[in-house]
Amino acid sequence: MSGCLTASTSSNAVFEGPCRSTDSAQQWRWAYANGEYRLKLLVNRATSNCLATYAKPDPYKANAVWQTSCCAIYNEGQLWRFDYRTDGTNNGYLESSWYTQARTSPGNPGAVYNDDKTRTGISNWYYTWSASTSS
Secondary structure (H helix, E strand, O other): OOEEEEEEEOOOEEEEEEOOOOOOHOOOOEEEEOOOOOOOEEOOOOOEEEEEEEOOOOOOOOOEEOOOOOOOOOOOHEEEEEEEEEOOEEEEEEEEOOOOOOEEEEOOOEEEEOOOOHHOOOHHHHHEEEEEEEE
């Protein structure tokens, strides 16, 4: 992880961009608790859209990640949690309700995908995000 999760303000795209502390497109907040697994919607401050993904049948293929204006706690593709690493930092993994993790791309700078980090052979570095979100 070298950048920040960024929402486009002109499309439904999300991407990894250079971190800018004052950029509201990089500011995300948790909304609406769902069940015992701490799953919540992740809402962008600039767009008010929710982070979304889907699960392809093949766990070895990357899934798209985007933002949607139709935020719904019953949509599993919009439910996330942050799983902190055990190294004492504020870094961790952004995990979907399907136990897949958001990541950047080693071959496509800026792109954000979602897949199972235990099955891809891609370094954990690409799956690591900073926990600078707010409630």
